[in-house]
Amino acid sequence: MSVQFIGMIGHRLSTEIIPPTGPVFDKDYIVRSAQAHEAAGFDRILVGYWSDQPDGFLVTALAGVSTSRINFLLAHRPGFVAPTLAARKLASLDHLLDGRLALHVISGGSDAEQRKDGDWLDHDQRYTRTDEFLRVVKQVWSSEKPFNHEGEIYRAEQAFSAIKPKHGKLPIYFGGSSPAAIQVAGEHADVYALWGESLEQTRETIERVRAEAAKHGREVQFSVSFRPIIADTEEAAWAKADDILQRARQRLESAGAVLPYKTESVGAQRLRETAAKGDVVDKRLWTGIAKVVGGAHNSTALVGTPEQVADALLDYYDLGVTTFLIRGFDPIEDAIDYGRELLPLTRAKVAARQAQVA
Numbered sequence: 001m002s003v004q005f006i007g008m009i010g011h012r013l014s015t016e017i018i019p020p021t022g023p024v025f026d027k028d029y030i031v032r033s034a035q036a037h038e039a040a041g042f043d044r045i046l047v048g049y050w051s052d053q054p055d056g057f058l059v060t061a062l063a064g065v066s067t068s069r070i071n072f073l074l075a076h077r078p079g080f081v082a083p084t085l086a087a088r089k090l091a092s093l094d095h096l097l098d099g100r101l102a103l104h105v106i107s108g109g110s111d112a113e114q115r116k117d118g119d120w121l122d123h124d125q126r127y128t129r130t131d132e133f134l135r136v137v138k139q140v141w142s143s144e145k146p147f148n149h150e151g152e153i154y155r156a157e158q159a160f161s162a163i164k165p166k167h168g169k170l171p172i173y174f175g176g177s178s179p180a181a182i183q184v185a186g187e188h189a190d191v192y193a194l195w196g197e198s199l200e201q202t203r204e205t206i207e208r209v210r211a212e213a214a215k216h217g218r219e220v221q222f223s224v225s226f227r228p229i230i231a232d233t234e235e236a237a238w239a240k241a242d243d244i245l246q247r248a249r250q251r252l253e254s255a256g257a258v259l260p261y262k263t264e265s266v267g268a269q270r271l272r273e274t275a276a277k278g279d280v281v282d283k284r285l286w287t288g289i290a291k292v293v294g295g296a297h298n299s300t301a302l303v304g305t306p307e308q309v310a311d312a313l314l315d316y317y318d319l320g321v322t323t324f325l326i327r328g329f330d331p332i333e334d335a336i337d338y339g340r341e342l343l344p345l346t347r348a349k350v351a352a353r354q355a356q357v358a
Helices: 027-040 057-063 084-098 111-116 125-143 179-188 199-214 234-255 267-277 288-292 307-315 331-357
Strands: 004-009 044-046 071-076 101-106 149-150 157-158 173-175 190-194 223-227 301-304 320-326
Touching: 004 027, 004 331, 027 057, 027 331, 044 057, 057 071, 057 084, 057 234, 057 301, 071 125, 084 101, 084 125, 084 157, 101 125, 125 149, 125 157, 125 179, 149 223, 173 179, 190 199, 190 320, 199 223, 199 267, 234 288, 234 301, 267 288, 301 307, 307 320, 307 331, 320 331
Parallel strands: 004 044, 004 320, 044 071, 071 101, 101 173, 173 190, 190 223, 223 320
Antiparallel strands: 149 157
8 A cells, every 4th residue: 555645735824833924815825835745745735624714715726726746635514515516616626626636524523613604503413414415416426417316404406517527526535533424434435534643543443434434335545644743863853842832832822712622523532532641642642732722633743753753654554544644833844844854754664565565
């Protein structure tokens, strides 16, 4: 199994340690960030979704026309765009990007955030909607003639799209750790995405998803997210992690942040469980930032030299993880840094592992 690396870009510079900088839709930053990831050798870039931030379709379009090789992963929350229209929008964007688009489906882990966009469904109802949404989207992409749909949430009469994704359909990435989410993942996900949990937790989730996918005669690939902190020596890497932690605390305190975030998100709950195991879990999974943000997003880090972090990634690879979503705390500079050593080193180790097996 080969290994894939996904980076992440935003619409302006902003992280746990860097206050929002520049215009809210910073065209120069979007372009520089996308081009830096392409030059660093990433396979794909994630464009996220927030209920109060610029539209990810347009961020992806700008980043896409500013690059030529790198693929994109667009996060989308079902419920705010009809699935028939979403299918056409996604297919159109895929053509603009010459077939470089994939879809990352996120059902939503916070009632309060969902309600900002007028969504009052509860946690499990959102996953029921996601299931129906994906059924309709996939039918739009595959149907050669108009069709009718009458479901629990969506209705459509003579639905049809003249434009299909360039390769017939888009790869579907999917996130969510609850039983309701696992059921949807088993039927629809091509790649199931986890946050950076312990090896034990990751193994357990992979087994659950594989079992659910087997009920549908399907196989699923797996992605795990980390925030690598690397330096020439292990001591320097841990000093860097400590500096990041202090800066993150200062920024959150000055912003008056209230924890915990995403109380309905099972993924966030699991990340808080990981953090409760200690500051360092397994060999070098650091939970410092996850504790500060209450497990609200992919916030666990692998800390060490590029060689040590690559070896830690291989521990997850041995569990069946073939995609790593990695992003730093200084997004562009860290992406460039990862491209120098971490990405090629990990790929070389994976190739050596494959040769050994062969």
